[in-house]
Amino acid sequence: MEVGIGDNGRILAVGKNLSGGERHDVGDAVLIPSAVDCHSHFRDPGGSDAVENFETGTRQSALGGIGAAVDMPNTQPPTTTTDRLESKAERTHGRLAVDVLLYAALTVPERVAPLARVAAGFKLYMSPTTDIDPPRLERLPSLLAAAAATRLPVAVHAEDPRFFREHTQLEGTEGWNALRPPQAEMEAYERLHPIPGGLRLHIAHVTLPAFASRIFQEGESFEVTPQHLLLSAGRGADARWKVNPPLREPPASSELWEMFQRGLVPILASDHAPQSAEAKARPFLEAPSGMPGAETMLPLFLARVRDAGLDLPVLLRAAADRPARLLGLPQGRIAVGHRANLLVVDFRRRTELRAHDLHAPCGWTAFEGWPAIFPREHYIDGRLIVKDGEYVGTHEGRVLRPEFAPGESVPID
């Protein structure tokens, strides 16, 4: 099979014996589309203690096989106004290893329409996060109606803080799970009902199989993260495993994994949210939440294609095709008219993850020692940006916005 790429970086033809100029034979390796990550935190601008920025963050995305990534709005300051969104876009110039999409925070109904002219989507925080307070519940219907009118995707952090507990005898990830219990997640989703017609709802980082089934049955979009699929709450007070929503008890992750394997989870997203090793060394309850994941998401799952019976097409739909469609991007498939954002993967090249081989400035990974398969080459618009674990691109990533609405097809040049 051959893929023909035009001068415009789009796929012109897929087939056998294509005519054309320069040829590149990938040998026994497999050609797949680049992933699209609809949830990452590049922490830019991020104040004095930030351990990430657009340059370092998107380099990890590139090396991990992600060709486009959503940047979430809980930066410092948070992207709650058009001015801040525009100045964030300016900060990206010449610093992006891959493309990014900038989300705005959904906080005030009157700001939604102006923000929609600049943002690629919205994030609704239903529990407090860095510098953003959740909207009052009585305001939700008007906020959601305003967001529905924009036709942009709305990602929701679904945790209702009224169900958070203040005390637990438990420590570590077990205790965190008890303080922010499953009920908080399910109840937050109920608060979004009735879901206004036309709202492009997407529930971020779902951790519970029953919750995933409910959203699936209602036909709404949602994502799960590698950490909630592969890790569980357990004893030990290591705050590197502290994330929001929390890691759940072991049956949740194995049942979620089963759903993922059966293709019942629409989207895989990293929720790349690095924190410094020093901050994570604080006592569990004082340490910040979040873990890095842009560089490791796809490699962890490619290894599971090889070792754990995960179907490659199931993975690619969740990691590339569906997020691209959610975001209105002509990529995520090897098909005519799509951007030639491609990975060359050699499934014989399995490695073990080691923090010192990775490129996160925070210097640690929750997946130390896990098997991984990194893409050998990464192309954006047919141009090589990663070769054998090195970024070889020229930081030509762009700020993207949706190119087509849901239901429309990818424009073919």
Ligand SMILES: [Zn+2]
């Ligand atoms: Zn997040």
